[in-house]
Amino acid sequence: MLNDELIVAVLQIVKDAGQAILSVYDEPVELTVKADESPLTQADKASHQLIEQQLQLLTPEWQVVSEESDDVVKAKRTTLPIYWLVDPLDGTKEFIKRNGEFTVNIALIVDGIAVFGAVGVPVQKKLYWGGKTYGCWLEDETGVHALSGTTKSDNAPLRVVGSRSHVNAETAEYLEKLGAHELVSVGSSLKFCLLAEGKADLYPRLGPTCEWDTAAAQAVLEGAGGKVETLAGQPLRYSKADILNPWFVASI
Known part of the structure; x- marks a missing residue:
């Protein structure tokens, strides 16, 4: 479904969105409240716009559905066999608190299954990506690492x-x-x-x-x-x- 070239391009979009967020990280928060009472900042908007534009250029045949898309686009996802599902800034409350625990999220949905995902953590300079058929990877300041989770020892809580x-x-x-x-x-x-x-x-x-x-x-x-x-x-x-x-x- 995704070749190496496409994956690299998606990872770059996540990185670029993270930079867009960090560019306003130290500015006063321009906060509005959405209809569901969740917060929305200029960082959410900047990340959304960048991701939507870049994914549409990368794969024009696949719809982009974002948390910040309008309701018509969100409703359309139930009929789409393949589409990008995006949370341009997950953890807006953490962004507002300046604790660094917010992420940029891009997933590829195929027939209702999240087959691939990329999660950027801009403040921590980390990028996770993978899926069942892609393995799991982490890029940080020390390089790229394969992840396989670990099982706890029997006597550990x-x-x-x-x-x-x-x-x-x-x-x-x-x-x-x-x-x-x-x-x-x-x-x-x-x-x-x-x-x-x-x-x-x-x-x-x-x-x-x-x-x-x-x-x-x-x-x-x-x-x-x-x-x-x-x-x-x-x-x-x-x-x-x-x-x-x-x-x-x-x-x-």
């Missing part, structure tokens, strides 16, 4: 990642039933990437997310041998009539 900005009673109850564990709070789709990198074992999400929040990072994690399943044990899928994801658990 379970390492669980959770949302920094979204905590609820259902998640607290789930964690209580796990028994001994270490909990680390992290923003954005970076949580999936920590699993792929072998720095965590489990990410339960018993709260709302949208398809663009998870697609790219799910592909990355699956490339490392992990999985993302609903509470019914089914793989998390895309192109649904409801753009909200069901609750899920990501694991390695």
Whole structure:
């Protein structure tokens, strides 16, 4: 589906979007609130515009569906066999807090499956990419590394990642039933990437997310041998009539 040339081009788009975000990172935040009460900044807009334009040039035959696309484009994704699903800035609240835990996300969806994803972490100068048939890779300041996740030793507590900005009673109850564990709070789709990198074992999400929040990072994690399943044990899928994801658990 994606050859090496296309992958390299997509990774460059993620990097360029990250630079567009960082170019306004130290400026006063121009904050507006969308209809769903989520925040929107000039960085979200800049990243969206760059990604949309560059992907359309790269693959004009494939629709680009972004969190910042209009409702008509978002609805169209349910009928598309192949399209790009984009979250130009996942973790806007983390961007506003200036904690660096926000990401740029591009996924390729084929027949409702996230087959490839790229996740950039601009402040940390990291870029993750992969999918079930592509493996999983991390580029950082030391080079490019293949990732395969790790399994914890029998006597080590379970390492669980959770949302920094979204905590609820259902998640607290789930964690209580796990028994001994270490909990680390992290923003954005970076949580999936920590699993792929072998720095965590489990990410339960018993709260709302949208398809663009998870697609790219799910592909990355699956490339490392992990999985993302609903509470019914089914793989998390895309192109649904409801753009909200069901609750899920990501694991390695």
